[in-house]
Every structure is written in structure tokens, then in C-alpha cells.
Amino acid sequence: xxxKKITCAHCGAEIEPNHVFxxxxxxxxxxxxxxxxxxxxxxxxxxxxxxxxxxxxxxSDDRKPHYQTYVVPSESEYKKKKAHKGCLLxxxxxxxxxxxxxxxxxxxxxKVDMAKSSxxxxxxxxxxxxxxxxxxxxxxxxxxxxxxxDNKYANVDDAFKAVFDEHSDDVxxxxxxxxxxTKMYQDALALSEKAKLSALAxxxxxxxxxxxxxxxxxxxxxxxxxEFIDNYNAADTKLGLSIQTIVPLLEDYLITDN
Numbered sequence: 001x002x003x004k005k006i007t008c009a010h011c012g013a014e015i016e017p018n019h020v021f022x023x024x025x026x027x028x029x030x031x032x033x034x035x036x037x038x039x040x041x042x043x044x045x046x047x048x049x050x051x052x053x054x055x056x057x058x059x060s061d062d063r064k065p066h067y068q069t070y071v072v073p074s075e076s077e078y079k080k081k082k083a084h085k086g087c088l089l090x091x092x093x094x095x096x097x098x099x100x101x102x103x104x105x106x107x108x109x110x111k112v113d114m115a116k117s118s119x120x121x122x123x124x125x126x127x128x129x130x131x132x133x134x135x136x137x138x139x140x141x142x143x144x145x146x147x148x149x150d151n152k153y154a155n156v157d158d159a160f161k162a163v164f165d166e167h168s169d170d171v172x173x174x175x176x177x178x179x180x181x182t183k184m185y186q187d188a189l190a191l192s193e194k195a196k197l198s199a200l201a202x203x204x205x206x207x208x209x210x211x212x213x214x215x216x217x218x219x220x221x222x223x224x225x226x227e228f229i230d231n232y233n234a235a236d237t238k239l240g241l242s243i244q245t246i247v248p249l250l251e252d253y254l255i256t257d258n
Contacts, residue, residue: 018237020138021229026145028138115191119204120253122184123246126211129177130239132170137218137232139163144225160221178215181208203246210235210242 005014010027019029143159146152153159164171185208192201214235221228 016237018240019233020134020236021141021233023226023229023233026141026225026229028142111191111195112197115188115195115197115200116250116253118184118188118191119200119246120250122181122188122204123207123243123250125177125181125184126207127243129174129181130211130214132167132174133214133218134236136163136167136170136174137214137236139166140218140221141229141232144228148225174215181211197249200246200249203242203249207239207242207246210239214239 004017006017006029007013008015008022008025008027008029011022011025013022013024015022015024015029021028140160140163143153143163144156147156147159153162185204188204189201189208192198192204214232217228217231217235223231
């Protein structure tokens with residue numbers, strides 16, 4: 001069922017509920033102090049700090065190797081063992097086959113576990129940086145509008161500079177994190193494809209694409225004000241849909257405080 005449209009408090013126009021800016025007057029749509037909708041969609045317990053580590057399976061455990069002590073048998077004992085050799089083989093062959101099957105099944109399980117863990121780490125980092133992008137993008141839109149209609153700033157360049165001065169640490173963090181997100185994306189995609197999780201691979205690929213679109217909408221704004229609003233709203237909406245797609249595939253890997 002489609003969500004009901006909402007009314008812009010500034011111009012009274014009916015707009016889609018998932019827009020951050022009114023496409024008619026450019027006013028910011030207030031969210032009544034709620035968390036970013038990306039956080040609500042994801043189910044992750046977002047905190048404004050470094051993401052927590054997820055549990056990654058690396059094949060290690062605390063088990064110690066077992067050593068078998070062998071004793072050279074006497075001749076009579078050797079003959080008895082030889083007589084039962086055929087019976088032992090009959091028993092051992094199916095046991096070995098079962099062990100091989102279980103080993104192969106465990107190997108496949110490990111690949112799936114590693115792929116989902118990697119995808120969860122990548123998705124969480126995207127979410128953290130997307131929240132920063134949201135704050136910066138919203139303030140760019142507000143300052144741009146204030147320059148055009150309210151003459152709050154002498155020109156658009158001053159309006160942008162005010163945003164980047166206020167969020168200089170976040171901007172630097174986003175620039176430096178982009179290459180890390182790209183590396184995490186490549187790892188997550190490769191592991192998903194290796195584990196033959198086609199749906200997860202597609203979701204990882206789409207999430208990276210939509211995050212890149214939002215990143216470009218915020219920082220590559222060599223366009224008009226109305227184009228910025230349209231580009232930002234579209235990128236924001238598509239990122240939300242991408243998060244909704246990947247989260248059900250990673251339900252057991254969500255990063256929370258629990």
C-alpha cells in the first residue's frame with residue numbers, strides 16, 4: 001500500500017512522504033526529531049562513532065590437536081586384525097563418505113557465513129556515512145534556499161562554505177572513508193559471488209551504487225538549485241529502498257548493542 005502524501009508546512013503542496021526537501025518550494029521537510037529513516041529502515045542500532053566489529057568466521061577455534069599413540073602389535077594380534085580388515089573397510093567407507101559430505105557442507109556454510117558477515121560490515125559502514133551525508137546535504141539545501149529567498153548569504157559560494165566549515169571533520173571523514181567503503185564493497189561482492197548468494201551480491205552491488213549516487217548528489221552540485229533538490233530527493237529515496245532490500249538478507253548479522 002502506498003504511503004499517504006504529506007503537506008509542506010511552507011507552501012502547502014502535497015508531496016511524497018519520503019522526500020527530504022519540498023520539490024516545489026525547496027523547504028526542508030521536518031521529521032519531528034526522529035532518527036534518520038535509513039536507521040529506522042535498517043534495524044541497526046546506529047551510533048555516531050566507529051562501527052562495531054561483527055563476528056567474522058576465520059576458521060580458528062580453541063580445540064587442541066589430538067594425538068594417537070600407536071603400539072606395534074604381536075604376530076597373533078596382527079593376524080586377528082588382518083581377519084577383521086575387510087569388515088572394518090566396509091564400515092569405514094560409508095563413515096568416510098558421510099564425513100566428506102559433512103565437511104563439504106561445513107565448507108559451504110563457512111563461505112555463506114563469511115559472505116554475510118562481510119556484507120553486514122559493508123552495509124553498516126554505508127549507513128554510518130549516509131547519515132553524515134544526510135546532515136550535510138540537508139544543510140546545503142537549506143543554506144542554498146536561504147541565499148536565494150532570504151539573502152542570508154551574499155552568494156551561493158558563501159552558503160556552501162558555511163556548511164563545509166561547520167562540518168569540516170565530517171566532510172574529511174566522508175572523503176577518506178569513500179575508498180574504504182569501495183574496498184569493503186569489493187570484498188563483500190566477491191565473497192557473495194563465491195558463496196553463490198546471487199540475491200545478496202545484487203543487493204550489495206545496488207547499495208554501493210545508490211550510496212555513490214547520494215554522495216555525488218551532495219558533493220557534485222554543479223547544477224541549479226531545483227536540480228539539486230530533485231537529485232537529492234531521488235538519491236535519498238533510492239538509497240532507502242536499497243537498504244530495505246539488503247536488510248532482510250542480513251537479519252542475523254545486524255549490529256546492535258545486544
